Amino acid sequence: MPIGFIEGKELAALLRGPEKASTCVLDVRDADFAGGHIPGVLNIWSDEFAGDDSVDSIIKQHAFTQYKMIVVTCFMSQQRGPSCARRVDSRLEMLNDPGRPAVKVLYGGMRKFKQDYAGQPDLLEDC
Secondary structure (H helix, E strand, O other), rough: OOEEEEEEEHHHHHHHHEEEEEEEEEEEOOOHHOOOOOOOOEEEOHHHHHHHHHHHHHHHOOOHHHEEEEEEEEEOOOHHHHHHHHHHHHHHHHOOOOOOOOEEEEHHHHHHHHHHHHHOOOOOEEE
16 A cells, blocks of 8 residues: 655644644654754664564554554655655554554655744754
8 A cells, every 4th residue: 555645734733733742753864864853753764674673673662553643754755755654554554453553754855844844943953
């Protein structure tokens, strides 16, 4: 099943609203993470998602099943983000939990999100 996208404005509304606690933002960038990110984001480099065992460990360690939505992003959300999102979604599906979280990719990635929300410290830090 293909992974869907979430627009920046939808993510901003989630992060500013009551759904914030049930939304996990997973940023899979490596060195480019330092150029600005969403406060409280979980930063795990994309190469950590290579094997099933490592993805299963990430899901367990960070209690992904407690969330309603997991939003995965990278710089442009064209390669690393969608690839990691598919891996997470596939492994969550294997858990066979009917309440598993939706997995989405941030449309346009952090490049677009930073353009749209620059100067808004509740949504961006270290820019």
